[in-house]
Amino acid sequence: MFRLHRPAGPGGPGYAFTDRVGGSGPVGLTLGGAATHGVETVRRDGRAVLAAIGVERLYTPWQVHGTDVLTIDDAALSGWSADAWLGSAVPGQPASPQADALVTDRPGVALLIRTADCLPVIFVDETARAVGVAHAGRVGLAAGVLTRTVEALAALGATAPTAVIGPAICGSCYEVPGEMRDAVAAGLPGAAATTSWGTPALDLPGAARQQLLGLGCRVEQVAACTREDPLLHSYRRDGARMGSLGALVWLAPRVGGAIPATAAPGR
Numbered sequence: 001m002f003r004l005h006r007p008a009g010p011g012g013p014g015y016a017f018t019d020r021v022g023g024s025g026p027v028g029l030t031l032g033g034a035a036t037h038g039v040e041t042v043r044r045d046g047r048a049v050l051a052a053i054g055v056e057r058l059y060t061p062w063q064v065h066g067t068d069v070l071t072i073d074d075a076a077l078s079g080w081s082a083d084a085w086l087g088s089a090v091p092g093q094p095a096s097p098q099a100d101a102l103v104t105d106r107p108g109v110a111l112l113i114r115t116a117d118c119l120p121v122i123f124v125d126e127t128a129r130a131v132g133v134a135h136a137g138r139v140g141l142a143a144g145v146l147t148r149t150v151e152a153l154a155a156l157g158a159t160a161p162t163a164v165i166g167p168a169i170c171g172s173c174y175e176v177p178g179e180m181r182d183a184v185a186a187g188l189p190g191a192a193a194t195t196s197w198g199t200p201a202l203d204l205p206g207a208a209r210q211q212l213l214g215l216g217c218r219v220e221q222v223a224a225c226t227r228e229d230p231l232l233h234s235y236r237r238d239g240a241r242m243g244s245l246g247a248l249v250w251l252a253p254r255v256g257g258a259i260p261a262t263a264a265p266g267r
C-alpha cells in the first residue's frame, strides 16, 4: 500500500506515498481515476489508506497543472463529507475546488495529491505544525507551484519546511522534444536531461530539488521512477488506463490538548 509511510506522533506531522500494491480493482491500489476504474473502487481504496494512516478526513483538489494553493482551514472543512474528495465522480456532488497544492495547520485531515509520473512534493514543518503537498508536473513546476506552496506555508508560520520529493518519472525516462527540453530548462535549472536511449528528456525531480534548496527547504527524496517500477502507476507506461498514486500529509491531534502524562510509555 505504501512506498513510504512516516506515521505521526501526537500533535506532529505524518506523511505517506502510496504504491499500487493491494487495492480493490484490477490496476491495484488507486486513489484516482474513478471514471475509468469505478467510483466504488477508488472509494474503497481511499478508505483503506485512511484506515492505515489513522486519519478520518481526506481532502483533495481538482488538479489543473496550475499554481493555486488552497489553505485548508475551518471554513474549507465546514462542508466536508466522507465522499467530498471524490468530487463530481459521485453523481450529484459538485466538483472539487481547482488547485495544485494544499496546506494546513489543522489536525485530523489528510491532504492528498494524486499523480502518475508527475512529481508529488510533501512539506512538513514540525515547529510551526504546518504541512502541505503539491502537484508539480512539467507545467506547474515551471510556473512556480512549489514556490507558491512554500509561501502559503510561511503564512502559517513555517520558516524552514522539509520537502519530500515522491515517486515520479525520472530524467532517464521522461522523453520530450528537444525544443521543449531547451525551453523548460531555460527557466528551470537542472531540468535538462537525456533518456537512457539517448534522446532529449526532462529531469523534473532534479529540477525540483534545486528549486526547493533555493527556497530554503531541507530536501529528502524517495528514489523511485514511476515508469520503471511496475509497482507504481505511470501514465507514460500505462496510458489512460493508469491508476493514481497518492501523496498524503496530515497533522495528528494533540493528545488531550496538553503534554501527555505518559510521554514515555513502556519504558
Ligand SMILES: [Zn+2]
Pocket (backbone or CB within 6 Å): 169, 170, 171, 172, 173, 174, 225, 226, 227, 228
Ligand atoms: Zn526512469
